[in-house]
Amino acid sequence: MNICYAKGQMCFLPLKRIISIYHIVYYSTICMLFWCFSQDSNGYNINVTLASASLQPFTHQQWQKDQESSIDKERKRAVTIHVSDEDGNMIEGARIIVDQTNRDFLFGSAISKNILGNLPYQKWFLERFNAAVFEDEIKWCETEPEQGSVNYTIPDLMLDFVRANQITVRGHNVFWEDPMHIPSWVQNLTGGALYSAVKSRIQSLMTHYKNQFVHWDVSNEMLHFDFYEQQLGQNASLEMFKLAHETDPLAWLFMNDFNVVEMCGDLNSSVGGYVGRMKELEEGGVTMDGVGLEGHFTIPNPPLIRGVLDQLAALNLPIWLTEVDISNTLDQDTQGKYLEVVLREVYSHPSVNGIMLWTALDPNGCYQMCLTDPSFQNLPAGDVVDNLLLKEWSTGVVNGQSDEDGTFSFDGFLGEYMVNVDFGNRTSNSTFFISKGDETTHYSIQL
Ligand SMILES: *[C@@H]1O[C@H](CO)[C@@H](O)[C@H](O)[C@H]1NC(C)=O
Numbered sequence: 001m002n003i004c005y006a007k008g009q010m011c012f013l014p015l016k017r018i019i020s021i022y023h024i025v026y027y028s029t030i031c032m033l034f035w036c037f038s039q040d041s042n043g044y045n046i047n048v049t050l051a052s053a054s055l056q057p058f059t060h061q062q063w064q065k066d067q068e069s070s071i072d073k074e075r076k077r078a079v080t081i082h083v084s085d086e087d088g089n090m091i092e093g094a095r096i097i098v099d100q101t102n103r104d105f106l107f108g109s110a111i112s113k114n115i116l117g118n119l120p121y122q123k124w125f126l127e128r129f130n131a132a133v134f135e136d137e138i139k140w141c142e143t144e145p146e147q148g149s150v151n152y153t154i155p156d157l158m159l160d161f162v163r164a165n166q167i168t169v170r171g172h173n174v175f176w177e178d179p180m181h182i183p184s185w186v187q188n189l190t191g192g193a194l195y196s197a198v199k200s201r202i203q204s205l206m207t208h209y210k211n212q213f214v215h216w217d218v219s220n221e222m223l224h225f226d227f228y229e230q231q232l233g234q235n236a237s238l239e240m241f242k243l244a245h246e247t248d249p250l251a252w253l254f255m256n257d258f259n260v261v262e263m264c265g266d267l268n269s270s271v272g273g274y275v276g277r278m279k280e281l282e283e284g285g286v287t288m289d290g291v292g293l294e295g296h297f298t299i300p301n302p303p304l305i306r307g308v309l310d311q312l313a314a315l316n317l318p319i320w321l322t323e324v325d326i327s328n329t330l331d332q333d334t335q336g337k338y339l340e341v342v343l344r345e346v347y348s349h350p351s352v353n354g355i356m357l358w359t360a361l362d363p364n365g366c367y368q369m370c371l372t373d374p375s376f377q378n379l380p381a382g383d384v385v386d387n388l389l390l391k392e393w394s395t396g397v398v399n400g401q402s403d404e405d406g407t408f409s410f411d412g413f414l415g416e417y418m419v420n421v422d423f424g425n426r427t428s429n430s431t432f433f434i435s436k437g438d439e440t441t442h443y444s445i446q447l
């Protein structure tokens, strides 16, 4: 069966005949999957022939069950607490209270300078997130609007805030290939003058912030735009990555782009295109440390998301969703509904190591999607985040008693815990960490 007939053509009908998945979004997605993945790296169309296709229909319930069992396996671990006295005798009937105080999984949001001095915003942020990215504040247009006017005052203050609160922070971005987001004085430069401006941008920014950001988006959206390549030659991005790595060697280098996981049909950001660009950089001597996928969705398609993540997982690198939101062409209820679809799919994928929402709250609102109104009352998308992050994907407080073997077992999300054990007039408070692993982890407490 030929699935794709001509460049740009969807393969709706053939698949519609062979599978009977009840939900239209799903079958059209699977259809588009073939369309997407049948582009070769030059963007030409090739025909895929299926000799013997066997596609299983599934229901929403089955899909969700699959996500849940993956979350149990990837994000949680079984723990057994052993309670004994100072002579090592097991204690039965001790009262145990376990409380998760920190989540291991990095889940955060973009923040803007609007958070500085804004205590309600800071409180709201810290109650939810353990990771952040600055929306605009270290972009070249912001730090050096005119040549020589370099000023890091505002991002320095934002960094003080994240440091004071143990928030992990991504570095976004050193360069942005889109001319719309390049300072106009830089756009006026050519040749040697541009090259030396590029070098001093890297040296200035990345020396100032050495060891502060966990990741750097070095050449943002290079699958879609190529300002620096146009001006400086085809190795411009490669040079940027090399210099970036030399300047801040411990930070992880990322490519960051849109429409890889969001949709089919953007030829610039097919999985093949992404991986191909990565391989090119590798041949030039630069290795990426992770895979950055922006995640600016309109209508998300879970099977497409999973298909893309599965393919990228073969690279054996951590995958980060770096800018997740849902388009403001949809109403707020729909934004919330689709955000939930995206979060469940990406959080359940074993290769995803972090999720950043693109929901910085500015005086004029948010880029596409806000989680709250200006007084921090949840919008539908905020309810989704709170229900998942603070409830479903947190262990919270677990109460129990040690059994006749002096043990108490529970399943906990990875992260840091406080445990309080009481028996008669004896009491103990301690902390422990559940780290990733398949086997049950054991923790002993002596009263
Ligand atoms: C794909 O199949 C169509 C229809 O059979 C054919 O016309 C076309 O030449 C094929 N393209 C390639 C690249 O093989």
Ligand SMILES: *[C@@H]1O[C@H](CO)[C@@H](O)[C@H](O)[C@H]1NC(C)=O
Residues within 6 Å of the ligand: 151, 152, 153, 154
């Ligand atoms: C740097 O930026 C800060 C904050 O906008 C401003 O107060 C300060 O005057 C600037 N410094 C210089 C030297 O322009």
Ligand SMILES: *[C@@H]1O[C@H](CO)[C@@H](O)[C@H](O)[C@H]1NC(C)=O
Residues within 6 Å of the ligand: 184, 185, 188
């Ligand atoms: C860019 O160059 C043009 C032409 O030389 C000049 O008029 C303009 O002021 C320059 N813009 C900047 C931001 O330097």
Ligand SMILES: *[C@@H]1O[C@H](CO)[C@@H](O)[C@H](O)[C@H]1NC(C)=O
Residues within 6 Å of the ligand: 222, 223, 224, 225, 226, 266, 267, 268
């Ligand atoms: C794809 O990338 C090329 C070069 O980087 C650019 O000229 C083109 O406009 C891009 N296409 C899309 C759809 O973004």
Ligand SMILES: *[C@@H]1O[C@H](CO)[C@@H](O)[C@H](O)[C@H]1NC(C)=O
Residues within 6 Å of the ligand: 233, 234, 235, 238, 283, 284, 285
């Ligand atoms: C680009 O870099 C590669 C790898 O270092 C090198 O082989 C190639 O000659 C360079 N191309 C140009 C145009 O400088």
Ligand SMILES: *[C@@H]1O[C@H](CO)[C@@H](O)[C@H](O)[C@H]1NC(C)=O
Residues within 6 Å of the ligand: 424, 425, 426
């Ligand atoms: C704790 O209780 C035990 C037995 O119930 C008693 O022997 C002991 O003196 C108590 N210890 C303290 C510090 O009150």
Ligand SMILES: *[C@@H]1O[C@H](CO)[C@@H](O)[C@H](O)[C@H]1NC(C)=O
Residues within 6 Å of the ligand: 420, 427, 428, 429
């Ligand atoms: C132990 O933790 C509990 C619950 O958090 C607290 O009420 C108690 O004061 C703590 N006891 C000690 C000795 O720190």
